[in-house]
Amino acid sequence: MSERTLIDARGAFCPGPLMELIAALKAIEIGEEVEVLSSDKGSADDIPEWVAKVGHEMVGVEEKGDHWSVVVRRAK
Amino acid sequence: MSDKPLYILLVSGEREKLQMAAMTASVAAVSDRPTEVFVSMNAILSFKRGLPPEERYPEGGGFFAAQFAKASAKGGTPDAVDLLAQGRMLGGVKVWACAMVLDMLGWEDDDLTEDLFDGRLGLTKFLADAESGDLVSF
Structure with missing residues (x-):
C-alpha cells in the first residue's frame, strides 16, 4: 500500500482544501498519496477536476457523514 | 481549463473582488496556467506592509x-x-504593483506586503504582455 499523508481541511472553504492538497503533494514522492478531509462540497467536486487537469491520479472520493475524503496519488 | 496565460487587473478595494481575484489567480496558477496580477488603484491599499488581516479590507460595500x-x-x-501569496508559492503567480499608484501614494517597494510582489510595473507593459492571453479585471 502507498504511503499516505492525511490533511484535515475540514472547516476551510474553497480553495483552501485544494491549496493544502497541492502543498502536501509537493512534499511527497511520486507514487505516494494524500488524503484530504473536507467539509466543503465544492472542493470535493473541484479537486478531481484539478487532478485531471494537471495529471495526477484520483484514488477516490467518499462522503463520510459531514465531510468528504478525497484521496490523490502523486503521478509526476 | 485553457493553458493560455491569464492576466488579472485588480483595482477594486471591495473585499469580494479582492477575494475573487485572489481565488482566480491562485487556482489558475496551480492548474498550470501562467498567471499575472497587476494591482492598482484602491486595491493596493490592502497590500500595505504590516497590516493585520482584520484591517486589510474596508468596511461597507453593501449587503453581500x-x-x-x-x-x-x-x-x-x-x-x-494570504491566498495570493499561496498562489505565488505553489503556482508561480506573478504579482505586480502599479508604478503610477505607488508614486501617487508615495510608497516605496518596501511599503508593500513582504515577499508577495515581483516588482513595480507600468500599465503599458502589462497590457502589452496581456495581449498573449486573457485579461480580466476585478
Missing part, C-alpha cells in the same frame, strides 16, 4: 460584503492576501 465579512470573521475563508 457585510455578510461575507461576517462569514469570513468566523474563519474558514482563506484571506485574499
Whole structure:
C-alpha cells in the first residue's frame, strides 16, 4: 500500500482544501498519496477536476457523514 | 481549463473582488496556467506592509460584503492576501504593483506586503504582455 499523508481541511472553504492538497503533494514522492478531509462540497467536486487537469491520479472520493475524503496519488 | 496565460487587473478595494481575484489567480496558477496580477488603484491599499488581516479590507460595500465579512470573521475563508501569496508559492503567480499608484501614494517597494510582489510595473507593459492571453479585471 502507498504511503499516505492525511490533511484535515475540514472547516476551510474553497480553495483552501485544494491549496493544502497541492502543498502536501509537493512534499511527497511520486507514487505516494494524500488524503484530504473536507467539509466543503465544492472542493470535493473541484479537486478531481484539478487532478485531471494537471495529471495526477484520483484514488477516490467518499462522503463520510459531514465531510468528504478525497484521496490523490502523486503521478509526476 | 485553457493553458493560455491569464492576466488579472485588480483595482477594486471591495473585499469580494479582492477575494475573487485572489481565488482566480491562485487556482489558475496551480492548474498550470501562467498567471499575472497587476494591482492598482484602491486595491493596493490592502497590500500595505504590516497590516493585520482584520484591517486589510474596508468596511461597507453593501449587503453581500457585510455578510461575507461576517462569514469570513468566523474563519474558514482563506484571506485574499494570504491566498495570493499561496498562489505565488505553489503556482508561480506573478504579482505586480502599479508604478503610477505607488508614486501617487508615495510608497516605496518596501511599503508593500513582504515577499508577495515581483516588482513595480507600468500599465503599458502589462497590457502589452496581456495581449498573449486573457485579461480580466476585478
